[in-house]
Amino acid sequence: MQKEKLVHLIPYRLDNQLFETHQIPEGIELIQAPSLWQQGYKGKDMVIAVIDTxxxxxxxxxxxxxxxxxxxTDDDNGAEDNITDYNGHGTHVAGTIAAINPASGVVGVAPEAKLIILKALGGKNGSGEYEWIVNAINYAVSKNVDIISMSLGGPLDVSELHDAIKAAVNQNILVVCAAGNEGDGNHHTDEFSYPAAYTEVISVGSISLQRKSSYFTNSNNEIDLVAPGERIISTIPDGRYAVYSGTSMSAPHVAGALALIKSVTEKEFSRVLSEPELYAQLIKRTIPLGYPKSLEGNGLVYLTAPDLLADYLRQKNIAESIGV
Incomplete structure (x- = not known):
């Protein structure tokens, strides 16, 4: 198959490799996940399909x-039950979503969520055919997952891929994609990667842990929001850890955040919310950082944003009542 007909990992950079760590990753802290954990929301009963390596x-x-x-994939002669990660990327993404070892390792955004690992990118370099991605999405839909996380992309708008995503969204499955790392530092120019460029998906750009827009993040009018994507520590094969950078690292923060949001809203509303309703609840939990919409969309996912707004309005009402 020609190179342009392949889907690839969204490029990422290995910053550091570690044999052990003891921390809640800074990105998890930045999006305020621990605040929801303290309220009892850790993603229990949520199922997230990770389509990766x-x-x-x-x-x-x-x-x-x-x-x-x-x-x-055709790795290991296509053995369906062999999901060995020869690249490390898929393990890293999985850890950001749902790792659960804060005592001696790392913890993910939704440490009580469950994962279905769908290997659709193969080899050490992490590339695959569009058919593999489509089949993985369709399988996730058949399993009625809550969320699909994809940190992969290609330059082509493939109708079968788009149809599979629309079918997932029609089943009220949230589809989260990395926006891509072809950014040129100019927010006036567009860089599109598919499937992130489809309107139906939640396209996630990258910021640093200091809330600065990442130089590599794609800019376009389909960016929905941003999440930490620089110097993100998470799990890699052989029981180790690594620090990676890329929008690949941003997307799983949002996938995990959605698991928490879905838990919160199902309790608040006493019913299951539709995909558009859950998307609205996600955007309600963002804060603008001051960058152009083509870079940050609605802003940084910030799970306590509604609480901040409520506190602000409360203080405002108090000030008005005493004539300040």
């Missing part, structure tokens, strides 16, 4: 998080 299912920080896995 596979996963190290034996990593101690992912113990008990993985429901099942399936291989859609």
């Amino acid at each position: 596979g996963c190290d299912t034996k990593h101690p920080d992912l113990h008990g998080r993985i429901l099942e896995g399936k291989n859609f």
